[in-house]
Amino acid sequence: MVSRMFRIETGDDKDRRDLLRKRLRDTNTAASPILRALRGTPGERELPLHIWALDETGALAGGLVGHTWATWLHVTYLWVDDLHRGTGLGSRLLSHAEHLSHQERGCLNSRLETWDFQAPEFYKKQGYEVVCVIPDYPPGVTEYTLTKHLP
Structure with a gap:
């Protein structure tokens, strides 16, 4: 029993x-x-993926932290310092992560979450599609989940 x-x-x-x-x-x-x-x-294994962009002084200018698992890249964080926004650095970091994930780890798709005040339009320009919208998470903010098929 x-x-x-x-x-x-x-x-x-x-x-x-x-x-x-x-x-x-x-x-x-x-x-x-x-x-x-x-x-x-x-x-089968969840493998970390960390990509860093350093400026000419060696300071962190931006980065991407995520992992790959079961043919998916999951982007957890993508950040670019204010001084370097608008330079294409975010696109380069994301593209590099997608390329490594697809070519070296066999990933077929990518996913990420972002809030309405962050970068949903940026990700759409990179080929991501909204698959989930959660309003008021956290209160007063909308969260988006986006996915992309990797070429």
Whole structure:
């Protein structure tokens, strides 16, 4: 008989977080044909992707942080310093990430989230399409999820 008594706790616990993530990933892999097909291949692993742009003094001018997993590039952060906005640096960072992800990691698509006050129009110009809109997240702001098929 399975116990129905549970103790609920809160708090940061890296070991439990990692165990939960592993178990969720195992469950998802078992339920998904593409994830089962990727099992044991480089595409199964979530690999970080960090790209940095440094100015002539070595200071951070911009960067992109994301990861690749299951034939997708997920752009988590893309930032360009105010001094360098409008120079094409953001486009270059994004294009470089897409190229590396496609050519070296076999990614077929890219996804990202942005808020209405950030850069949805920038991403649309880069070929991204809005697939989800969440109004009032956070309050007074709209969040967009965009995707792009990588050539």
